[in-house]
Amino acid sequence: RLEATQYFKCAQETSVHPNQIGFSHVFTMTNEIGFELIYPENCKEISEDLKPEEFRKRINDINNALQILLSRSGADDDSVDEQSQEVECRPTNASKERLKYAGIFIHLLSPQFTHYPDIDIRLRICVALCRMLTIFCPINPFENASNCQSVIGDLLRFLNECILNITKLHSKQDVNYPRLHTILYTCCKLDVFTWCRLLDDGDKVLLETLKTIFTLMRNLKIWAWSDEGVVQNFVLETLVTLMHQTTHLLSDEIVLFLLKFLIEPAKSTQPHQHLLAKDLILRMAPQIEYPIQLLLQNSLVKSDQTTTNTNESDGEVLDHDHEPLGEHTYILIYALHTLQESLVTPILPCVGLKLKSLIPRERKRAFRLLTRIFSEPNSTLHQTDPELWTAFLSRFNDIDVQIRSFCIQMVPLLLKNSEIPKLQIFDCLKTSAIDRSDAVRLLALKTVASLMREAKDDSIDNFFELIHNRSRDKSLTIRKEALAELASFYKRCLLSGKLDHERMTIALNATLHMYYQPSTEDKIAVERLFKSCIIPYNLDTRQRVQSLFLCYQLADSASIKSIQELLKMQFAAATLIRDAMAIILDNHGKKLVGESSKEMMERIHKISLLLPKSEKSIDSLKRFFNTLHTDNVLRTSLSQLLHPRCPSHQSAQCLRDILKRISRPPPSAVGSTAHSTPAADTVYEHTVKLLLERCASVLFDEAFGQELLTQLVVSRETLDSSTESGVSPAVPATPSLAHIELTRGLRILLALSVYHKETLPADDVLTHLQSVLASVPSNTMPEVLANTKTDEDPPTPTELSLQIICCMLGGGPIYGTRDAGGSGIVMEQHLDPDSLRASLTAESNKKATQSTIKNTSKVHGPGLYSGSASQLYEEALVILPWLKSFCTTGMTSDCPPLIPETAPPELKSPAAATATAINSRKRGAASVPSGIRKKKVPVKEKEATELKKNEEVEAAI
Template sequence: MPLPKGGKPSKIVYPPNCKEVSEDIGKDELVRRLKMLARVFQDMGQDENEKYSELALHLATEFFFDHASKDVRLLVACCIADVFRIFAPEAPYRDPDHLKEIFMFLVKQLRGLEDPESPSFKHSQEIFCNLYKLMFSIINEKHSAKVRTFMLDMMVPLITEADTVSQELLDTILINLIEPYKSQNKLAYNLAKDLLRKTSCAVEPYIQTFFNNLLMIGKTSESEVSDHLYELIYELNMISGTMLLAVLPQLEFKLKSSEEIERKNVTRLLAKMFSDPDSELATQHRVLWNCFLGRFNDISTGVRTVCVQYAQRFILHHSDLVKDIIEQLKIRQHDPEETVRMEVVSAVLNAAKKDFKMITDELLAFIKERTLDKKFKIRREALLGLAHLYKTYINQDPDNTAIAKRLAWVKDKVFHAYYQHSPEDRLLVERIFNTCLVPYTLPTSERMKRLHNLYTSLDEHALKAFNELLKYQHGVRVCVLQWIDALEQNLQGCPAPVVAKLIALARQLPEPHKAQEHLKKFNHILREDKRVRHCLKALVSSDCTCRKAEDAVKEILRKVGNPGQQTPFYTAVKSLLERIAPVMIDADAISALVKYNCDVISGLIYVDDGVLAAGEKGLKLLLALSSVFPPCFNRESVFEDLLTFLKNEDEVISDLTLQIFVNTGSNLKKDCPNIYSSLLPVLQTTAKMGNIRQTKHAIKCISIVYKHEKESILQQVFEHVKKSLNPESANFLTSIVSMGHIAQICPGEFSTEMKNVVSKLIVKDLLMQDRTQGVHVHDSWYADHAISEETQAKVLAMKMLVRWLLGLRNNAGNSATSTLRLLYTVIIHEGDLMERGKINKPELARLRLQAGCCMLKLAEEPCFAELITREQFQALALLINDSCYQVRLRFAMKLNKGLLSLRLPLEYMSIFSLAANDPVKERRAQVKQFLYANISKRREYLKQHATAGSKIFSLLPDYMLPYTIHLCLWFVMDPLMSRSEDYNYAFFRRMIEDIKQTKDAQGPEDEEMNKV
């Protein structure tokens, strides 16, 4: 097809500052106009093409292609080459024959490259570059593989056979490797990679020169890709590692740059290159690798963060490098910056989610340690990550025993976090328990099976935390119920302390001050919306099912906000509902759990711990639940199974079942009369002939289940055990325990008989007698099973005396005074009441410890506390300095328990001060923690209870100071105060302040020693 003739086509639009080009213009003027047009086209983007299509067609006419001037033809070729780029992928040249003529014209103009000295050489180079630009711009998905290969075959020889590769040409190729071009045109990106791979030998020296100028000399380049230095290095390394052999070692200097941003960019680049799958760069460049590892300790937080962020890739793709990475993460998990510590946690957990097999135990230990981080958000990330791993690999894939064994500690670690006092931590543990450890969405039978298996596999500390979790949630539910009752009283016009309830409730939520405001707002909603109030009341009612609880929570949350846009108010209400909603336990759940435990005890279900151990732990779970959800046990089928447990030969199982009946059997006569009548003979037999614990709980169970007939029932038991109250009887110990509990429960009915029993049998015939000679041992303490029966009887006898007095609650006949004098004598005689020397050291320790614990128990009752003399108090206090470690330990724990319950008088807190003499450092630290806990408890109590102000002298911990002086400094007070001067008060105050500010001369740099 012949080319279109030249002329003046209508409506040709020219770019700004460009003049018309046509046949009637002279050669020199035409060249000037075409140069301007070529320059404008070269700088033009692809978004400006439509209006110049007529101009593009005008240039591709016979007049310009056959022009006598080489310069005109070259300039027109340059313009047309840019036209292809600007209009890509659809050029304005539609006719195939016309397109062929255009390409032939462009090829002819490349002859200008023959002579570098020729004036047209520069223009021909432009065509050369434009040709490459054309290829990269026109390639598209419509092209077959054959066409793409043809393009490559045409482009490769032009580079490999050239004497030189210009920077402009290099830029034309490299620009396709960087963003945004890389993403916008994937085919051009792949074409550039293939071209570089095939021409690597030819372009290598030019690439090295380009990078050397930038990296080493710092020479600025006019290249348009010079600002993408590190991105190019990464891409070129992916294409051909040999291309950068001389460049990579120079990055070591950049890693040590004084510029933070430069170190950060190089660190990110090397982290990507080293961590890529199948990368062998770390092996090939050990010096560079070691230099990179050094950036984990960079002074810049940003650089350290980049290093840690890429740790995940190393863990997943390079097991040979993991050891080096672990060494660095070991340090970084203790980084002073929380962002770095958080990245350590995220890196390990993300890697674990993708491929848990690549995670070493040491990496898991890092996460385990971060669950104790000082920052809550890091603790939360670590705990949630571990919990999701547990849910994924243990709950959803229980057959994978290898992984299950490695993650078995996670459940314990989650519950250990409940020992944190902040509401945020506790709420997090509760949420994890309900969603990951035992998902509440599971069917009831499966959910209870998971709960049973979880509880029976927890360690001791986790079990305590689990039980505390149940009690804590129950306390919040009770608080909410009181709040609703107070609110309803207000609505009926009766005064009730609603605000006080809100303040108490806010303390159970994160950020109590803000939570208080949110609860006030929620309180307003409850006042106005009866339906919301009904739903909240249903949540804390005793008959709420798991399904009802879930529905009620959803309905309340719909009323308070939009889940998609969670406001602080919405979050606070949601946190409260999560704490109180019984989504795990209801009557159906308890039935399923009792049934499952029944199958475990009977051996129908295999468990790893053994039938009895798992059965006992399952009953401990039921016991914990019975104290919080007693109405859920109120089914005859449940009580029938419990009655079966009660008759079990295993003493522990029957004892635990007795305790469950104590918690749940108060309405047994009304709700389950058959169980009510069947239970009594079993309880009577147990109270008479069971072991010590069984007897105790059987009598307590009788007093609760048979509350209206307890006197007549216990009278029969009393008469029976009274006959066995002699050392020769097989039920001697049981009889002592039984009589003590009966006397406490029914003091009036048995007062006369008990006084005779106490004075004759307990004191004279037991406590004041030493019938056996103790075996001589050097140890100051030994295990419970090694204690002689006589010493066991004496220990139980002292407990019985205390229970008898606690039932009487008075000093009738000086019974309490005599008992306190007896206990005091046991203590000052170091356990040997009559000082006959027949009792060995371990049993003496038991006796004086028990005497001290009994005095503490009596001191909890005001009527007895005032009877304790100064000498008795001092002797009791000195037990914390006892020569036997176990006596010191157990006495301090008993003392702490009484003080934390606010039952012991304030002066007993001063006893802790004597523990400063303890030779064991750990004991001193433990007692110090006891002291801190008690001070905190009392101050918090005073804040929460405004009415307690009247008792401030017995509650405020500061008032223990006089008692501490009494115990520790009494011998210096008289000399100092005997001649009181006006300056004494100011002098002592100044001295105390100076002491607090002065460093201890024994350890002036020791922070712990100087912490006051």
């Protein structure tokens, strides 16, 4: 017999195209294999010799005849039932009657028709084939034929080719839409594609069919004949039936084709295909899970070999056909796990082994996958597989630094699962926080900080303690990060109004204690945090004052001393820059030469001591002061910034203006910096920024001083009235509490009177201090007796008040020249304690009190007191006895002043006597035995001393 395949082979061997073979040959072939070429009623025969118009007319006649035949049998292929998707195939009365069109079916599958140039004619031929398939249903007339492989293979390929034309549709009004709809709907309804199970190369045809159907889903919105969901379910049912009947044909290529739609980029760019693939895998899970698991396991096993070969290839192109999944293995495992856990459960032990791979990249990829799996909501994998969980946590101690860092990065994602044992994760973070690598410790600290910001109040303790411990790290970067987080926590509590006094106290003291570090970077970090978090400079005046009160309430003695050192450093920096500015103003419009240049370089060297890497900062400082010498706008802004009475908001604005000015110099100054590099410009801007931050007073101004004194007076009156009336406020106002509040307020006033006395209202301060002195009992004694062995000797309110008065009158350890009301102490003396002590001793021996007062009055204009002379005299009558008693006899008869063992030979001035008396009450004077303070002074000697010093004080006044 001449079979169909032999027929086409014969045509090729004789070098004759099938289109050149006559119609009689085709009729003979169909007759020989058992099918006659019978046309429907009133239809003419079809051949390749027909013109296109005639061909189209005759094929239309055949379609119309077949449609009429289907209508008579009750199987209308063009009718779409949207409510039912059941396949309804009604066989005709006789098998012979059903199969009489098999001959013309094979005839239309001839290459001269399936490869016809006109797409419209090919679609009409395909419609005729689909209608004949409906007539044959449920019988496949070619299943047992000798040419089954050829006919079915050609049919399925031709159907796929025609169906793909759906992707070219632009709307349902396209002329080809009805024919394409008929083809697709008939193929799905009759399950024609299941015939690929009869082919030897059925897996290839099945893959081609799947590709065709998934391609159609791209423009489902255009060709869907009903609701998109209904049509998608219709197609899904077709694919499920197809996969059920072709399970033996599932190959790795088919599984890979389905899996690629579960991950990116198909997941985002092709949502319909992604949804169809996901639903299909779920419906086919029992049949498809084993091929999937086998494919994934083989990929995991071969991944180590691939990575090793890649490292050893030296740039050679490798053949990755043995690992078809490539880099997507772990991503697919996670996608399948989220789809259905049973699909990848047998693979997880293999993933656990990858955690111990010799290749760091494989360990990292396995850790990332397990992190995503463990972090799934309500995941209990850590309970069902404890060995895998233990192996997972062991990676926090991996030998590779990058993997340890990556493990820390995954912690926030891991903690999204509420079922995860958080204590074990926190233990891993604690281990990472003391890692030998600075980068790992820093990353662990940042991670803990972010977790603490998101944590609830009941789970914040562990995070806070870890951050507090890292504030003493040996690495400067880690210390700064820890301090910044502690200060941020303090600020959040401060602004929210929910004061957590215990943690705020720890955060405040830890931050301020860092000012004792020898590193300049640490001091600068503390100064920044003090102005931005502890007392935020952007708050209004009232809130800043309240923040300062709270700071002094929570701070310990060491922290208070660090605040004083901070203010002292700020005052010293401002004084040095004012000195440099004075030299520039004295030589305005002239070049600095000779002594002026020498003095300027001395000031620059002193200022460089305030900056980190002082030797390298000298060049930037030279550039800054050179610019300051020629730029009037910059000089004006700096003068406003350094003015003692500059408002806080104006100081902040001047600081921003200066930084903006130096980052964008005027055109006249561009030429002088044309040779500088971007790196040098960055260093220059950073240096100037640090310098201005250290000297700018953005917290304290006259409004602050007035508000501070107002709140002190109100607080004192409230406590006094509560104590006298016996009414219990929110916090019981006991005498000890009133004493503590009074002492704290006087401490704040003392700190400001030393370094910011211009901001305090002098008249009101004297009035307040007078009321304090008048209200303190005469028998008040310090809380710690003089004969105790402890170093603590807390100051009394009277002592603090008198120290404030001394500072307001021009005394006190103020930096700067004597003409500015200071004591003449310079920067180097602060850096060298011995030099500072020698300077203070030499200053106390000078008898220049009167000239200093005169010069001070010249600089500041009006004196301390703005009232009349009679009013000043009345105030002096109250204050002077206290000063006299303080300088001569001590605070009380029970606590006399310390008598030096060796008196100085020369007579001290009143100012020196005052300083000596104050210094004699320094806390914990180790050189003086405890019994000296209780030694009784002879009456005659005491009276003589009092008389002598009284004369000196009166002469000074």
